[in-house]
Amino acid sequence: MAVAGENLRINAERLWDSLMEMAKIGPGIAGGNNRQTVTDEDGEGRALFQSWCEAAGCSMGLDQMGNMFARREGTDPDALPVYVGSHLDTQPTGGKYDGVLGVLGGLEIVRTLNDLGIKTRHPIVVTNWTNEEGTRYAPAMLASGVFAGVHTQDWAYEREDAEGKAFGDELARIGWRGEEETGGRKMHAFFELHIEQGPILEAEGKDIGVVTHGQGLSWTQVTIEGKASHTGSTPMQMRKNAGLGMARVLELVEAIALSHAPDAVGAAGHMDIYPNSRNVIPGKAVFTVDLRSPNLDVIKDMENKLRLGASDICGQMGLSVSFEKVGGFDPVEFDEACVSAVRAAAERLGYSHRNLISGAGHDACWINRVAPTAMVMCPCVDGLSHNEAEEISPEWARAGADVLFHAVVETAEIVE
């Protein structure tokens, strides 16, 4: 067994070409992609990925959640595989790199190993997890969640999109519902390369984020009810303005997050008011407060402050308020050995790096429950993601994929 030397590098041009080729499937309206999960476009993207994997000599596994597993054999029949991957599905107005870089970066490892005739003791399995984005079918990271035992498969199959189409039916319709039992695979380790989706690496001029933790997340949907009434004919003191109540709770969310700085963030990205008419005082506001921290106690404290504070605010305004926890996951601490492998790879290759806490949820956060896991991040322009204007440089992709490559092959063990 040996570690790959610092001269070993992936083929960055081939990786970039593959990213651009995949981006042709499900083009967006503004330069990005709309290749949402279990659509025809998702099916087309999967077929392209499969053809590339097969051309690289891999066999393809497919489980009942549509998770794809492209396997390059190792030399030791008893060694568990090292898994590497991410997701090929996108937001409705998504970018070309979110998820895709992690899958094609995994494929590039196989291609590079093939080019160089390098064998590994452990098999390497490049994975495409189904429905990471969760936009067509909530929640996000659905299939890696089933794989890790977070959700049952039956529950996942029953999820419905806005048109009432069930996830399980749509997965079968596009032809990617496999036979293999979901979650039956044992992993030696799992690595995921992803763009940062935040501004820190670019702002600090770092090539690589070594992801030590995943932030925990709490989504609380807040419903404030007042009374819809005419904006002109309702005296100020007789109003029950649910929109103003929402505004005050948004200010509270900001204060709660700042009170835990720098270990917490909070905001509302989703807000709907009813009836949403220029001359009607909002009678109802529904919005989702997103609170995150790498510290579970902080999340619980913030949730508590939100409920107490919003109840106070609404009580004083004659509004009623209710809360529903609509999503969340606990903070994640990635595997020490895997994290070390990522850091060592960045060091060996001479890339500047820093530790990062992943602000977003990723498939790796679920897989960490069932296998030693770590993540590599590369910068993205302006921190922009979930946006068709999402952009990275070919150099950033190269650095991320090189570090992923070294971490994976160090873990999979090169056979001399």
Add this chain to the structure above:
Amino acid sequence: MAVAGENLRINAERLWDSLMEMAKIGPGIAGGNNRQTVTDEDGEGRALFQSWCEAAGCSMGLDQMGNMFARREGTDPDALPVYVGSHLDTQPTGGKYDGVLGVLGGLEIVRTLNDLGIKTRHPIVVTNWTNEEGTRYAPAMLASGVFAGVHTQDWAYEREDAEGKAFGDELARIGWRGEEETGGRKMHAFFELHIEQGPILEAEGKDIGVVTHGQGLSWTQVTIEGKASHTGSTPMQMRKNAGLGMARVLELVEAIALSHAPDAVGAAGHMDIYPNSRNVIPGKAVFTVDLRSPNLDVIKDMENKLRLGASDICGQMGLSVSFEKVGGFDPVEFDEACVSAVRAAAERLGYSHRNLISGAGHDACWINRVAPTAMVMCPCVDGLSHNEAEEISPEWARAGADVLFHAVVETAEIVE
């Protein structure tokens, strides 16, 4: 000439029956109505109204904006008509009384005069103004606005609904685009009965609102632009949260309105954030601030404070902000003689009353520019309007229509 005696009353049961009959056309989903302007249902409502008017011996005029004029002749061929009416169109989730009470209250005057064999010197013309609500075709009060010279008819014809259908085309399609030139009619006076659409009369136990003024209105659409970014991976201090900027401007609007209490109101009923996704910090917020006062100087001061204050708030947050005035009208002072006729009618009939400032815009606000005008208001339950649950009692309708009746016939002059 003589004033009607206090024993002269409209037939409240017949009025109520007609209200209920009209409400069968374009039923809503929750007990109210969806009879939006220039839809097939609007056409059906117009046909029913015309059949009633003709049964009451009126001739029907129809102008190029679809405004309907049902005329009961007077005895003096040189006397200008007294006009009375409101609108038959509703909000998409509207009530049964908003507008309709004013039209059918006018018709009830004609029916009552017929029953009693009373002649008036001035003709009486019951009017249905097209598109008061402005929900399918903005702005509100479109056809009375063209009548009063506020808008050109060509501009009105070109207004488009959400499907891109032009107002003028749809008016012709439903068969209610007349030949008569819009605005050519001269009026001796115009009276409009309307539900208050606010809570004051009910809260104070008053039967009648004598409307002395109409509040002026200013609609400023505010667009705040920040940067859409991931709720998890963007540090608090690097956020440009347009949703939080909106929240702070909403608080400012409240403060501005309260600083002019009790002569002003302010709120935002329309808010949209983009992309409106739970895990994306809002990159853009678009909302409309509705500011009203019976005093034009107050409106101008509030508009100014909004622009300055919102610019300050957004500047401090690294957000850009722009403003567009998307609607408005100056405060209205109704005609002194007409207002006195309304007040005298309430006194004569023994109904409790108080002066009101109309908080909402009404066709009467535009017609006041071209004819002596006044309005009568009756209470509505809980101040609720623009809502299918809008409700009034038959007694309130009776009182309002009685006062309208007396004000109109006093102005039209009973011939002994």
